[in-house]
Amino acid sequence: MGGLGNLWYAMEMDEVLRKLKVGINGLTKKEVERRLQKYGYNELKEKKRRTALHMFLDQFKDIFMLLLIVATIFSVVIGYYETLMEPTKGIETYTDAITIGVIVILCALAGFVQEYKAEKAVEALKKLAAPEARAIRDGREVTIPAREVVPGDILILETGDHVPADARIIEAVELKTNEAVLTGESTPIKKEVTVVKEDAPISERKNMVYSGTHIVYGRGKAVVVATGMNTEFGKIAEMVQTAEEERTPLQRKLDRFASKLAKLVVGVCVLIFALEAFEVAMYGWKVEGFIQAFMSSIALAISAVPEGLPAIVTITLALGAREFAKRNAIVRRLASAETLGAVTVICSDKTGTLTKGEMTVRKIYVNDKVIEVTGVGYEPKGKFIIGNDAIKPEEDLSLLLRIGALCNNARIERNDQSNTWRVVGDPTEGALLVSAAKAGIKLEEFEKLYPRIGEVVFTSERKRMTTIHTAQEGTKVAYMKGAPEVVLERCNRVLVNGKEVKLTEKTKRKILEMNDKFANEALRVLGMAYKTLPEGIREFNEKTIEEDLVFVGLQGMIDPPREEAIEAIKTCQEAGIKTVMITGDHKLTAVAIAKEIGIMQKGNIVLTGGQLDKMAQEELEKIVENVTVYARVSPEHKLKIVNALKAKGHIVAMTGDGVNDAPAVKTADIGVAMGITGTDVTKEASDLVLTDDNFATIVKAVEQGRTIYDNIRKYARFLLACNFDELLVIGTFAILGGIFGEEMFPLPLLPAMILWINLVTDGAPAVALALDPPEKGVMKRKPRKPEEGILHGMLAFVIASFLLQSAGTFLVFALEYYVWPAHGFGTNATLNEARTAAFVQAAMFELFVVWNCRSETRSIWRMRKDAFKNKYFVISDIIGILLTLAICYIPVTQQMFHLVPLTQTDLLYIIGVSSWGFLVIPELFMKNQ
Structure with a gap:
C-alpha cells in the first residue's frame, strides 16, 4: 500500500x-x-488468519495426540486380526479403536472451540482507529472514509x-x-x-x-x-506478524513427558515381544504365535498410553480460560493460560495499568495553606481537606478553581452506559475541570457567566496560557495558568484572604519552595493568576494582558495509582514475583509512583532510556534483576529488557498497548495487551487481553494460572499412580505366561477393561479435578522453577501408589483364580470371575486414591471440610463407583468386557483391599509442608 x-x-x-x-x-x-x-486502500494487511479447519487440525500437533492416533491405528489392526481369527466376532473387536478415536476427536474439538471463541472475543474488541478523515479534494473540504486516503x-x-x-x-x-x-x-x-x-x-x-x-x-x-502497511504503524504490524511463536513451558514439559513415556512404553513392549517371540521360537516357529506375541505387546502399549491426559489438559485449560474471562482477561492461546502461573517477572506500563491513566489534582496551595483534594480520576466527586477536616471552598479557593476551569480548552464527558467519565482534550486541563467540578463549579454555567472573548495561546516557549472573559458587571478579566515560575514573573500582587497585597520577594520564594515541594512529590504543578482589565481595552496580547497580574495559588496533579494495584503488588511480592515498572515518564515521577505502590524497595536500581541506549545487552543482563523502574523508556527498550530477563532464566509477562510495544509483547513468555487502550496490532501479538486495562487483573490471572497448573499436576499424579500398576500387572503376567503358558498365567485385565478404567471410571473424577479451587496459600509460594518437570516431587507418592495397587490386583486375582476357583482351575468361568475381581479392585483403588491426589501438601484427613468443597468431584467419584459396579451386572456390558456378577462377600473384601490406597498412602508417602 x-x-x-x-x-x-x-x-x-x-x-x-x-x-x-x-x-x-x-x-x-x-x-x-x-x-x-x-x-x-489505507488499511493494514492482517496476518493470514487460521481458518476454522486449520485451527482444528492444529490440535493434532500435540505429541500425546499423536501417540493416541498411533494407538488408534494399532487398535484397528488388532481388531482386524481378531476378526480374521474369529469371523463370528463383530464390531466389538473394534471397541478399543472406536473409544480412543472418540477421545482424540473430543480433545481436538474442546481445544478448537476455546481458541475459536477467544479469537472471536478479540475481534469484538477491535475498534477502527480512524473511520473517517477530512481532506481537501478538488479545492473543497470533504469527509471521506479513512481507508480511501x-x-x-x-x-x-x-x-x-x-x-x-x-x-x-x-x-x-x-x-x-x-x-x-x-x-x-x-x-x-x-x-x-x-x-x-x-x-x-x-x-x-x-x-x-x-x-x-x-x-x-x-x-x-x-x-x-x-498509507497502509507503509506507515510506521504498518511496518511494526508486519514485523510482528512474521515473528515465530514459541511453545509454552507447559507444552514443552508435556512434550518431554510424552517423549519419555513413549520410550518407556516402547522399551517394555519390545521386551515383552522379545520374550514371547523367544518362547514361540522354542516351540516350533509358528507364524500365528509371532502374530499373537506382537498383538500382546501392542495391547500392552495401548494400556500404558495415557489416553485421558490430552483431554484432561485441554479441559483444564478451557475451564481455566473461562475463569479468566470472568476476571476480565481473554486468553487468546489456550496453553498460555497455564504459563501465567509460572511467571517470575511482570513488566508493566505505568500509565493506565498501574495508575488510573487519569490526571487528578491532589494538592492545592492557596492563602498560604495546603489543601488536599480527595477523589481519583475524572469522576467529579471529592472533598477539600485541611488537616483532617473537610472544608467548603471559600472565596480565594473558588477563584483558583474557576481560573483552572475557564482558562481551559478541554471538556469532561460522562458515558451513561458504562457510568465512566473521560476527558476530551489535554489530560492536564481535564484534571483542572474535575477539581473545579468537585467544588460545584459547573463549566457550562460559568462559561455563560464569564464568556470567553479572547485568548493568548499556550506555547512550549511561553509555558503559559491566558484567556479573556467578560465578567457579570461588564468588566473584562484575564485568567492565566502556566508554569509557576513563569506565572510569578508576570505578577506584582498576591491574593490573601480575598485582598490583593504586594508580592514581595519573600512571598515569591515561599511560593516557589512550595512548588518544589509539590514537584518532589511527583506532582505536575500549575500556577494560577488573574487581572481585571482596564475599560476600553481592545487588543489582547502579551503586552496588554500578561503584565501586573494577581497571583492566586498552585494546583498540583498526578496520575494516581490504582488502589487495587497496590494490593496486587503486595500479592506479587508474597508470591515471589518481581514487578517492574516501565514508563515514558520522568524519573522523578516514576520513582514517586513506584514507592507509593510498593515496587521500589531499598537497594533497587532505576534506569532511564538514555542509560539503556549506552548499555550493551550483556551489561544490562548483569544488573537487570535489581532494576525495578525504567523511566523515559521508549517501546524499543522494552524488547531489550525482555531479552535480558529471559537470558537470566525468568518467565516474563510484558504489558503493552501501543503498536511499538508489539515486538516486546510477542517476545515475552506472556504478552499482555490492553483491551481498552491497546492497538489491534498489540492485541494480535498478545497471549492475554485485559478487558479492563488493570494490573490487578494480571495478578488474578497469575493465581488462576497457578491453579490450572496445580490441577494438571493433580491429574498427572493420578494418571501415573494408576497407569503404571496396569503396566506392571499386565507386563508381569505376559512374561510369566510366555514362559509357563497362558493357562497358568493369563492376563488379569483385558485391554477393554483398562480403557474403561482409564477413560470412563476415572474420567469423571479426573475432569472434576480441573474444577478444584485454588489451594490455600497458592499466592504465597515462590514461582516454580522454569526447568522443573511436571512430575517434580511426586515420585515417592507415585511409586507407593502403583506398587500397592499392583499388589492388590495380584492378590484378588490370585485368590479368585488360584486359591478358591469357583468353577475349577483354568476354566473360562473362573478366569472371568478372577478378572472381574481384579477389574473392580483396580477401579475402586483409583477412585479412592484420587482423593489424595488433590493436594501436594495435605492428605484428605488434613483437608477435612476442604476435601468436599468441589461438589463436582464428590459427585463424579460416586458416579465412578456406581458405573464400575453397574457394568458387572448389566448383560450387554458383561458380554463386552467379559465380566460376571460378584457376590456380596467378594465385594466386601475387594473394597477392603482397594481401600489400602485410601487409608495408607496419604500418611506414609505424601510430601508434607
Whole structure:
C-alpha cells in the first residue's frame, strides 16, 4: 500500500509537494482513483488468519495426540486380526479403536472451540482507529472514509481527530498530538512546519503526524506521505506478524513427558515381544504365535498410553480460560493460560495499568495553606481537606478553581452506559475541570457567566496560557495558568484572604519552595493568576494582558495509582514475583509512583532510556534483576529488557498497548495487551487481553494460572499412580505366561477393561479435578522453577501408589483364580470371575486414591471440610463407583468386557483391599509442608 520511501521530514515543503504532485487545492477525483489503484486502500494487511479447519487440525500437533492416533491405528489392526481369527466376532473387536478415536476427536474439538471463541472475543474488541478523515479534494473540504486516503491527500486536522495516515505538516496552529501508541510517551507533542534532521528519531520528527495517533490540541493541515502497511504503524504490524511463536513451558514439559513415556512404553513392549517371540521360537516357529506375541505387546502399549491426559489438559485449560474471562482477561492461546502461573517477572506500563491513566489534582496551595483534594480520576466527586477536616471552598479557593476551569480548552464527558467519565482534550486541563467540578463549579454555567472573548495561546516557549472573559458587571478579566515560575514573573500582587497585597520577594520564594515541594512529590504543578482589565481595552496580547497580574495559588496533579494495584503488588511480592515498572515518564515521577505502590524497595536500581541506549545487552543482563523502574523508556527498550530477563532464566509477562510495544509483547513468555487502550496490532501479538486495562487483573490471572497448573499436576499424579500398576500387572503376567503358558498365567485385565478404567471410571473424577479451587496459600509460594518437570516431587507418592495397587490386583486375582476357583482351575468361568475381581479392585483403588491426589501438601484427613468443597468431584467419584459396579451386572456390558456378577462377600473384601490406597498412602508417602 501507499508510500514513496523518502525522508519527508527532512525536505523543504515545496519539495514535498512537488514529489507528491499535489497543490493547495488537493487531489482531483480522477487522481485519487488512480492512486487508489496504485497504492491500494489505507488499511493494514492482517496476518493470514487460521481458518476454522486449520485451527482444528492444529490440535493434532500435540505429541500425546499423536501417540493416541498411533494407538488408534494399532487398535484397528488388532481388531482386524481378531476378526480374521474369529469371523463370528463383530464390531466389538473394534471397541478399543472406536473409544480412543472418540477421545482424540473430543480433545481436538474442546481445544478448537476455546481458541475459536477467544479469537472471536478479540475481534469484538477491535475498534477502527480512524473511520473517517477530512481532506481537501478538488479545492473543497470533504469527509471521506479513512481507508480511501491516498498519498498526496491534504488532511485537515483538529482537536479530537484520529490521524488516518503518515503525513507531513503543512500548517500548524498550536497543534499537539498524542503519539503514545508509537513512542510510549503519553505527553502531548507539539507539531511544527520546520524541517527536521535526517537522523531524527520518530519522537523528534515534529513536522510529521503518524497513523494511529490523535490530535489533542490545536489545528492544522498535513499532506499524506504513506498509507497502509507503509506507515510506521504498518511496518511494526508486519514485523510482528512474521515473528515465530514459541511453545509454552507447559507444552514443552508435556512434550518431554510424552517423549519419555513413549520410550518407556516402547522399551517394555519390545521386551515383552522379545520374550514371547523367544518362547514361540522354542516351540516350533509358528507364524500365528509371532502374530499373537506382537498383538500382546501392542495391547500392552495401548494400556500404558495415557489416553485421558490430552483431554484432561485441554479441559483444564478451557475451564481455566473461562475463569479468566470472568476476571476480565481473554486468553487468546489456550496453553498460555497455564504459563501465567509460572511467571517470575511482570513488566508493566505505568500509565493506565498501574495508575488510573487519569490526571487528578491532589494538592492545592492557596492563602498560604495546603489543601488536599480527595477523589481519583475524572469522576467529579471529592472533598477539600485541611488537616483532617473537610472544608467548603471559600472565596480565594473558588477563584483558583474557576481560573483552572475557564482558562481551559478541554471538556469532561460522562458515558451513561458504562457510568465512566473521560476527558476530551489535554489530560492536564481535564484534571483542572474535575477539581473545579468537585467544588460545584459547573463549566457550562460559568462559561455563560464569564464568556470567553479572547485568548493568548499556550506555547512550549511561553509555558503559559491566558484567556479573556467578560465578567457579570461588564468588566473584562484575564485568567492565566502556566508554569509557576513563569506565572510569578508576570505578577506584582498576591491574593490573601480575598485582598490583593504586594508580592514581595519573600512571598515569591515561599511560593516557589512550595512548588518544589509539590514537584518532589511527583506532582505536575500549575500556577494560577488573574487581572481585571482596564475599560476600553481592545487588543489582547502579551503586552496588554500578561503584565501586573494577581497571583492566586498552585494546583498540583498526578496520575494516581490504582488502589487495587497496590494490593496486587503486595500479592506479587508474597508470591515471589518481581514487578517492574516501565514508563515514558520522568524519573522523578516514576520513582514517586513506584514507592507509593510498593515496587521500589531499598537497594533497587532505576534506569532511564538514555542509560539503556549506552548499555550493551550483556551489561544490562548483569544488573537487570535489581532494576525495578525504567523511566523515559521508549517501546524499543522494552524488547531489550525482555531479552535480558529471559537470558537470566525468568518467565516474563510484558504489558503493552501501543503498536511499538508489539515486538516486546510477542517476545515475552506472556504478552499482555490492553483491551481498552491497546492497538489491534498489540492485541494480535498478545497471549492475554485485559478487558479492563488493570494490573490487578494480571495478578488474578497469575493465581488462576497457578491453579490450572496445580490441577494438571493433580491429574498427572493420578494418571501415573494408576497407569503404571496396569503396566506392571499386565507386563508381569505376559512374561510369566510366555514362559509357563497362558493357562497358568493369563492376563488379569483385558485391554477393554483398562480403557474403561482409564477413560470412563476415572474420567469423571479426573475432569472434576480441573474444577478444584485454588489451594490455600497458592499466592504465597515462590514461582516454580522454569526447568522443573511436571512430575517434580511426586515420585515417592507415585511409586507407593502403583506398587500397592499392583499388589492388590495380584492378590484378588490370585485368590479368585488360584486359591478358591469357583468353577475349577483354568476354566473360562473362573478366569472371568478372577478378572472381574481384579477389574473392580483396580477401579475402586483409583477412585479412592484420587482423593489424595488433590493436594501436594495435605492428605484428605488434613483437608477435612476442604476435601468436599468441589461438589463436582464428590459427585463424579460416586458416579465412578456406581458405573464400575453397574457394568458387572448389566448383560450387554458383561458380554463386552467379559465380566460376571460378584457376590456380596467378594465385594466386601475387594473394597477392603482397594481401600489400602485410601487409608495408607496419604500418611506414609505424601510430601508434607
